[in-house]
Amino acid sequence: MSKKDPTILETPENSFQIVESLKELDGANLTEIARHTGLAKSTVHDHLSTLQYHNYVVKEDDEYNVGLGFFEIGEYARRRLKVYQTARPEIKELAKETGELANLMVEEHGRGVYLHRERGDNAVTLDTYTGKRRYLHRTALGKAILAHLPEDRVNEILDQHGLPQATENTITDREKLFDELEKIRDEDIAYCRQERVNGLKCVAAPFLSSNNEVLGAISVAAPTTRMKGERFEEEIPELVLQAANVIEINVTYS
Amino acid sequence: MSKKDPTILETPENSFQIVESLKELDGANLTEIARHTGLAKSTVHDHLSTLQYHNYVVKEDDEYNVGLGFFEIGEYARRRLKVYQTARPEIKELAKETGELANLMVEEHGRGVYLHRERGDNAVTLDTYTGKRRYLHRTALGKAILAHLPEDRVNEILDQHGLPQATENTITDREKLFDELEKIRDEDIAYCRQERVNGLKCVAAPFLSSNNEVLGAISVAAPTTRMKGERFEEEIPELVLQAANVIEINVTYS
């Protein structure tokens, strides 16, 4: 209550907004950006010059695009994370064993970020790509993470981001979600049954630090046709769980 | 001459400088950043709040770090590039066939950016990682790219970045470099003989668009002990060249 709202600087804000526009429009010229952001052309022009100077923006013939400066720093941000380093080989193994798509997710500011993926021989192609940010409540990975966050934090996240629906199976009720999280804690495994994408099921397991803080989660995703019966209920969960255990140990003791 | 210097906005500039500090210091607290950038604590504080709001910065217990916001946009910037999409499978194949480290580089603003790497079974571990920016004149990849840029552009790049030395084999003379580039154009293959790192040799080949613009280059890197005789002069060049050809065709016709 008494805490002051943090000061947000307007000028950098505008810079970021311009980059965001570039991403949303998938490349644009100066005039389009000005229209999209509501800023004056001259303003956008100065921002673009500044961004270009730092490789954050590139100009290719007749349009501007996001540059590789972001990639450079972004890769640094990922490599810096110990979970990424230790989980990578396990994810690879998991994809190979199952032939499906294996994923690694961590939480940042209340949402899930896919840090890494590895494709097995039969892996589905999804709209999800590395770097993508997702709501936690509608993926197996996200639920696995939520299940191990303190209840206060979970409520905080839900207050901030809500429970937007994606399919008819999405959990949109807070009570129901908490029940589900309870079950996930019991079994140490989270399932996603077409809650974000129709036709897709996932199995995920979290891994924790030595003082029981959740560090992230890994999952296997596959079409419903291959995700049923024993494979869905035992075989894959077992593999995912094992991999998560290995990661947990390696993160702690290395 | 007559062209006005582009306007660089100071406030975003400060934001970027703070992020850069975070990367250089590999995480830092507010006071350290203030010292490092020469800005007032209160100023840094406001910038950090703004950056945090956009996931560009995260605060973990007692220090600030670069956040995954950069990763999110950076991945978008990479995926957007057609070269990346088409080269990826070929790089993988190349790593598998040779057992060594295979790389993809593109040029941006006069320097080379590693877009992707794939490790074969015997791959060396290098200081280079994906996203890393390098001088063009001292890697095989960079020279392969330089060889196919217009001469004016090459001179422009050299004016801007110079020819800094890394080992006793680095080419530091402009004349010599141009001779080398000529040779590369003849053979369609570039070599790096311990010009950036002692003990490391590379073989690289560029790929061009239909109107002869260079799009990027791929390479195989290995320790000198495995890079000699026929393997270095024929076997590996042949594989790299083939892969580059496949990429060139796929980029053009798909």
Added chain:
DNA sequence: CTGAGTGTTCCTTTCTCGGGAACTCTCTTC
């Protein structure tokens, strides 16, 4: 209890940034 180190907040001044308008330049179109 004190002191040194954080991070945060407030206030004041300065000069940066944003908008508007004028100016190029390059293509189209007639």
Added chain:
DNA sequence: GAAGAGAGTTCCCGAGAAAGGAACACTCAG
């Protein structure tokens, strides 16, 4: 080849944003 539409660029001015300094909380160590 003149006229016009659209782009990007440059210039200028006034409002108000951002930077700095100082004072204020907090935490931890001794």
